[in-house]
Amino acid sequence: MIQRTNDAEPNDGAAKTNVEKQIKRNEENMPNYITHVGFDKIQNEIENIQKLLKGDVAKKIGEARALGDLKENAEYHAMKDKQRLLATRMEELSQMLSGAEIIENLDLPAGKVTVGKKVYLRNLDKDRMDIYTILGPVESDVDNDIISYETPIARQLMMKEEGETVDVQVPIGTIRYKIEKIEPYDPADINQKSDDPLPF
Incomplete structure (x- = not known):
């Protein structure tokens, strides 16, 4: 039975934001x-903000x-x-794209766990399938099982192949996984959806 799990990757929503993490990576x-x-x-959102700043907002x-x-001009100060707010959002988005490497342009080995792969892991301790998509930190979404290649579980799976059994160390202990399938x-x-709506 395929089932989502939170065992391996606790939600760290209270930790640093994606923007702060990207600045640190830079x-x-x-x-x-x-x-x-x-x-x-992200590029489309930047362009939309630029249009707003130069058009409606400036007007x-x-x-x-x-x-x-x-x-005493309340309308002026509100605008x-x-x-x-828009300028701050645009700067945040620009940081997310700073030094970006497009995953689809990378020469990734087939049949091995790397960034840009969806990995099907059989949890041998609980006899269930855990599925993770490994991307970059900007797109990580733990609630939807999309994890960053920088996370402990992803690092321990990197370059492993289908059929391998891996003991993954996580905060709750050790999980024994068998890699059932690897695909793009x-x-x-x-x-x-954007992480945050435009503030205007």
Whole structure:
């Protein structure tokens, strides 16, 4: 029976955000792997923000400024706040694409666990199938079993082959896995929504 599990990868939503992690990776010169789907999604959001900043937002700021008395001009200050929010969001998105390496452009070995692969693992202790998609940190989504190649479980599985048995160390102890199948990631598994809605 195929079943999702949270045994191996606890949800660390309270930890650093993807943006903060990407800044740290940039400083450490670590690879920033991302799928073409994720890259295009982020790039499109950046372009939409740029259009808003140059178009509607700039226009409304100009109209509010024309009303005079900027100190007491609530509409002007509200639009400036929205302008700052959009600019901050655009900077966050730009950090996510900094030094990006498109997974589909990599020469990945077939039949081995690498970034960009969907891995079917039989948990030999509980006789169930755990399925993980291994991508870059920007697209990791533990709730949907998409994990970063930097996570402990992914690192311990790297370059292993179908049929191998692997003892994976996790916070709760050791999980014995047999690698049943390895295949390229499925773009349909990636959440197509932006992490955060535009603040305007």
